[in-house]
Every structure is written in structure tokens, then in C-alpha cells.
Amino acid sequence: MSLPLVSSNSSRLFLPLLLLAVTMALYSPIASFIEHNRGFSVNLPYFLFGSSLVLTHLFKQGRIAMVALAMIAAYTVIQTRLQTPLSTGTTLLELSILAFLLPVSCTLPFLFRDTKLFSRGVAAFIFILLIFASWSSLILTHFYTGGFDSFGQDLLYSVDTLSKLPVVLVLYCLAMTGIGGIFVLNYNRSIDVVIYSSVLLSSATFSFFHVPYISCMLFSLSGALMVIYLISTTYYMAFNDRLTNIPGRRALELDIKHMGRKFTIAMLDIDYFKKFNDTYGHETGDDVLKLVASRMQMLSGNAKIYRYGGEEFTILFKGKTTKECKRDLEELREEIQHYEMVLRDTSARPDKASDGAARRGISNKTKSVNVTISIGAADSRTTRDPEAVMKLADNALYKAKEQGRNRVVFSR
Numbered sequence: 001m002s003l004p005l006v007s008s009n010s011s012r013l014f015l016p017l018l019l020l021a022v023t024m025a026l027y028s029p030i031a032s033f034i035e036h037n038r039g040f041s042v043n044l045p046y047f048l049f050g051s052s053l054v055l056t057h058l059f060k061q062g063r064i065a066m067v068a069l070a071m072i073a074a075y076t077v078i079q080t081r082l083q084t085p086l087s088t089g090t091t092l093l094e095l096s097i098l099a100f101l102l103p104v105s106c107t108l109p110f111l112f113r114d115t116k117l118f119s120r121g122v123a124a125f126i127f128i129l130l131i132f133a134s135w136s137s138l139i140l141t142h143f144y145t146g147g148f149d150s151f152g153q154d155l156l157y158s159v160d161t162l163s164k165l166p167v168v169l170v171l172y173c174l175a176m177t178g179i180g181g182i183f184v185l186n187y188n189r190s191i192d193v194v195i196y197s198s199v200l201l202s203s204a205t206f207s208f209f210h211v212p213y214i215s216c217m218l219f220s221l222s223g224a225l226m227v228i229y230l231i232s233t234t235y236y237m238a239f240n241d242r243l244t245n246i247p248g249r250r251a252l253e254l255d256i257k258h259m260g261r262k263f264t265i266a267m268l269d270i271d272y273f274k275k276f277n278d279t280y281g282h283e284t285g286d287d288v289l290k291l292v293a294s295r296m297q298m299l300s301g302n303a304k305i306y307r308y309g310g311e312e313f314t315i316l317f318k319g320k321t322t323k324e325c326k327r328d329l330e331e332l333r334e335e336i337q338h339y340e341m342v343l344r345d346t347s348a349r350p351d352k353a354s355d356g357a358a359r360r361g362i363s364n365k366t367k368s369v370n371v372t373i374s375i376g377a378a379d380s381r382t383t384r385d386p387e388a389v390m391k392l393a394d395n396a397l398y399k400a401k402e403q404g405r406n407r408v409v410f411s412r
């Protein structure tokens with residue numbers, strides 16, 4: 001069970017770009033709507049980012065809350081100070097300062113740990129925003145006193161047909177957006193995509209700031225995406241197993257209802273897991289669970305894997321009989337059987353960091369262990385009721401245990 005629209009690396013990278021392109025293509029009707037519903041439209045970003053803050057508080061997503069606070073602050077500056085033509089007063093200078101500071105503010109949460117909304121980390125981030133505001137005030141004061149009269153104009157060169165923003169800032173915004181995109185492709189965490197979409201859409205706002213209602217449009221889009229990604233995060237937390245990073249039992253219960261007419265269900269259990277846990281400790285036991293899950297993810301044949309509970313896993317094969325799945329299951333069993341898992345001698349680990357530095361270069365004692373799995377499988381030839389097929393697979397797993405473990409048994 002997944003949400004591919006907002007979960008895969010590529011979709012998270014291209015979805016904000018696609019929505020930006022659609023927004024610009026439909027600019028005229030959107031601008032007309034905003035014109036006729038100005039009160040609602042202008043306040044929509046506040047509502048969306050405010051909703052995001054509520055969700056971050058409920059699900060302890062403090063770093064996303066920081067991005068929301070930065071976007072609220074930037075949008076407030078736009079609405080209160082930048083509603084005059086760019087050619088008048090300090091409007092262009094203030095826009096340039098904002099275009100420089102907002103991408104930095106949005107990426108700063110990378111330096112913090114994820115925590116709840118009301119925390120020292122969020123308070124420290126707000127303090128940094130206040131420092132940025134004070135610095136901006138000093139820049140404007142320096143400008144009023146003629147402090148920039150001798151400043152090189154080459155740095156402030158702009159191509160008016162494309163953007164009123166200086167070219168150097170446009171390139172800077174593109175670079176910051178690109179960095180965010182790299183994080184999405186490499187890590188694909190919720191914080192990565194929130195920062196990427198916020199920097200992308202705010203940078204587009206600054207670059208095309210001369211276009212009427214552009215800030216209202218794109219900041220609303222940014223807020224909507226933030227809400228979507230937060231909901232996606234809560235969905236992931238509810239349906240995925242946090243330890244193994246694969247779908248859990250709740251996802252299985254939903255997916256098993258849509259198996260079709262031809263399918264196979266396999267139940268998998270780690271042999272002697274309790275004894276292994278007692279001998280080597282729970283941390284090593286967790287590593288074993290992660291190992292098995294990672295090997296299962298390499299299964300071919302359009303297999304879907306789930307952690308059923310404890311040391312037990314479930315595999316669903318749509319459109320396949322047990323005969324067609326036999327090779328895949330046997331290869332999985334053999335691969336795990338022959339995989340050597342290295343255990344470090346943590347008892348020899350020094351308590352002090354200085355002792356650890358003194359021992360650097362001296363290898364710790366290691367020990368290799370192997371784990372095995374037992375698998376029971378059944379298909380829909382006997383019955384098309386998925387729950388009944390799962391029960392048959394569970395019985396086959398029990399037989400595999402009785403017959404000596406480390407084997408695949410198929411229900412007949």
C-alpha cells in the first residue's frame with residue numbers, strides 16, 4: 001500500500017515543477033479568480049502554512065515547521081512591504097534581500113534534529129530569523145544613508161525581459177533549488193521535498209515578481225504541497241514498519257482485499273530468532289530483521305513484501321501460482337542462508353572517546369553468523385478467499401518448521 005504520486009524520488013522531484021508549469025499555463029483564469037476573490041486568495045497561504053504548523057505539532061515534524069515559519073515570514077514581508085512597483089523606493093532592494101535570505105532560511109532546518117513544534121530547536125530557528133530581520137534592517141538603513149552609491153552595478157545587472165531580479169540572484173536561486181533537488185533524489189525524506197518545493201516556488205515568485213498575483217499563486221501552491229507531504233508522512237508512519245522500512249500489517253490488510261483471481265501468498269519466518277535475540281542482543285536482532293527485509297526487497301516477479309509482526313513476514317504475488325513463485329522463494333531462502341552477517345565485539349568498545357582515539361587503527365574482534373528462514377506458500381487454486389489462502393500458507397510454514405526449518409513448503 002503506497003502513495004506513488006507523492007512518495008517516489010522522481011515524482012517528488014517533478015511534481016512541484018509540473019504544478020508550477022500548469023499554474024503558469026493557467027495564469028489568466030487563476031489571476032481572474034484571485035481578482036474576484038481577493039480577500040480569500042491573499043489569505044490562503046496563511047491558512048495553508050498555518051494548517052501545516054498544526055500538522056507538524058501533531059506529528060512532531062519540527063523541521064518542516066521551521067520551513068513553514070520561514071515561508072509565513074516571507075509572505076508577510078511581501079504583503080506588507082512589497083506591494084509597490086519595483087522601481088519605487090527600496091522595493092527592489094528588499095525583494096533582493098528576501099530572495100537571498102529565504103532559500104537560506106528554508107535549508108537551515110537540515111542543521112537541526114527533528115522534534116516537536118514547541119522545542120528549543122524551533123525557538124533557535126526563530127531567533128535566527130530575527131537576526132536575519134535585524135541584518136536586513138541594517139542593510140536598508142545603510143542604503144538610506146547613501147552607503148551603496150559606489151557599489152558596482154555589474155553585480156546588480158538584470159535582464160528585464162526575463163526578470164527584474166538581478167541575474168546573480170536568479171542564478172543563486174536556481175543553485176539552491178538544484179541542491180534541494182539533489183537531496184530529494186538521494187534521500188527522499190519529507191523534509192527534503194518540503195525544502196525543495198518551498199525553495200523552488202519561492203524562487204519562481206521572486207524571479208517573476210513583476211507578474212500580478214504571482215506571490216499569492218505560488219505561495220498557496222507551496223503551502224498546499226506542504227500539507228500534502230505532511231499527510232503523506234503520516235500515512236507512511238501509519239502503514240510502514242519503522243524498523244525495516246517496508247509496509248506493515250495494516251498495509252497488508254488493505255492490499256490483500258484486492259488480489260484478483262490468481263495470486264500466491266507466502267509466509268516467511270526467521271528460524272530460531274528468539275534464541276538468536278537472547279544470545280546476541282536485541283540490537284543485533286533488529287539488524288537481522290533489517291537484513292531479511294532488505295533481501296526480500298530484491299525479489300522479482302512483482303512481489304509485494306510486508307512485515308507481518310515480530311520475525312514473520314508476508315509476500316504477495318499477484319497473477320502467479322505457487323509453481324511460478326517457487327524459484328523466487330528458493331533463491332531468497334538460499335541467499336539469506338549464505339549471507340554472512342558480521343557481529344562486532346561491542347564489549348571491547350571503550351567508554352571514553354579519548355580511549356577510542358588511542359585504539360584507532362586496531363580492529364575490533366568480529367564474528368560472522370548466518371541466519372536461515374522458513375517459508376510456507378499457498379495460492380488461489382484451492383480458494384479465492386485471500387484470508388483462507390493466507391491460513392493455508394501459515395499452515396505450510398508450520399510444516400516447514402516441523403520438517404527441520406530452512407526450507408520452502410507449498411500447500412497442496
